[in-house]
Amino acid sequence: MDLFSLSWTALRSAVADVPDEDFDRPSGCTGWLVRDLVCHLVIDAQDVLITLVTPAASAPTVDAVTYWRLVGPPTGEDPLDALVPRLAAAYGGPELLRFHLDDVGGAAGRAAVLADPAARVGTRDEVLTAGDYLSAYVLEWTLHHLDLIAHLPSTAGPPAETLAASRAALEAIAGAPFPAAFSDKDALLIGTGRRPATTAERTALGDLAARLPLVLG
Template identity: 40%
Template sequence: MRAPERGALPLRLATTLGRTYGRVTETVHVLSTADFDRPTRCDGLAVGPLLVHLLYDAQRALVGFASPASAVPDRDFVTYWRDFPPGADGETYFERTVASAYRRPGALVQHWRELSEAAVRAATAALVDKGRRVETQGHVLRATDFVATLVLEATVHHLDLIVDLPGAPEPDPEALQVTARTLDGLFGPEAWDVIGWDTTTYVLKATGREPLDEDDLDMLGPYADRLPLLG
C-alpha cells in the first residue's frame, strides 16, 4: 500500500508557518484556567507547560533569523532531526516552572501570540532571499529548511496539545504534509512503498505518539524497528 503523495516543500513556507502557529493560537486562546492543566501526549507536560515549550521554539526562530550564516549548510530540514533521536527529550521541570510563573494563562497566550507572530514576520522577510542561511543549535541551514523544522515542531506539538481538548482545531493540512515529508526523509525511500496510514496517523505513529498494532507491524514488516523516527 502506498502512502499519500506529499511532494516537495511548499513555495510559500512562511505562510505555512503562519497558519501552523495560528492554529495553535486558535487552540489555546479559548481555554479556561483548568484546561491549561489538562494532559498532553508529552510525558510530564500539561497544556500550559507544553505551550511554554512551543513559545521557546518561536524564540529559537527569532534568534535563528537574526543569526545569518555564510558557511555551507551542514543540515537540511530532514537531517536536522537526526540530532534529536527518540528519547532525547529534555527535562520538563523548566517548562513547568516557567508556566507556573505566569499569574494567569491569558498572559502566557498573549506572550505566545506576540512571539509566534514576530517569528512569522521574520520568516517572511528571511525567505525573500532565496540563498539565505541561518545558524541554529550549532548548525547551519538554508532559511527554507529552518522554517520547515519550525513547522514540524509546532505541528507535532499541536497534536500533543489537543489530545484532551475535544473540539480543538486540527493542525494545518499543509503543515501536516511538511511534517510527513520530513518523516519520509528520516524513514528512508521505503516509506513510499510500505506506509499506508493517513497523514495524521503517520505523524502520530512515526513519532511514537500512538503505538503500533499488529496490522501496523504486518504493514511495515522488517522496517517496523525504524519507528519511532523522533521523540
C-alpha cells in the first residue's frame, strides 16, 4: 500500500513538472506523445477508483503477479489505444489535462489509502484483494514513469524503492531473475521491450532473452 502511494505520488509530481511544450514530445510508449501517456494515466486513475468500489464475494482468482497477462506487441488496432490520442488532443492543451490528472489522480490516491487491503474487489472478470490490486499497480506506475521521462532527461525518475519492487514483480512474472549486473531501471526497460538489449546483455540474459519482451496487459 505504501509503495502504491509512493509510486503514484512520484509519477503525478513528475507530470506536474513537465513544461507545457514537452507534452508534444514522444513518450516511451510506442506511438504515444507525452500528452497521450498522461491521458492514459487519467483513465488508469479512473480504473483504480472503479475497482476499489467494486466489491466481490468470491475467492480471489489472481494476485499481484498473476493479475498481469502477457499480450502481444501493440498493433494500433485496439480501440482504447486508438482512442487515447484523440481524447488527449481534445483537451486542447496541457493545462486541463494536467488538472484532470491531479483531480482524478488525487482521488485515486486517497481511495487507495482508505482501502482495506484484505477486501476483495473485482476487475477484468477477475477477483483479487485490494492490497494485491494496488501492489500490481506499482509496476504500472513505475513503467509509465519511465515512459514519461524517456525523452525528458531533466524530469525526475521513479523512486529507488518502486524500481526495486517493480523489478521483483517483473521477475516473478518472468519466472526468472534478471542478471544481477542489470540496474533495476535497465531490467524493467529491457524486460518489457522499452529498449533493446545489447549483445552483451543478451548473453547475460541467457535463456531468458528468447522470452523477452514481456508485454503486459
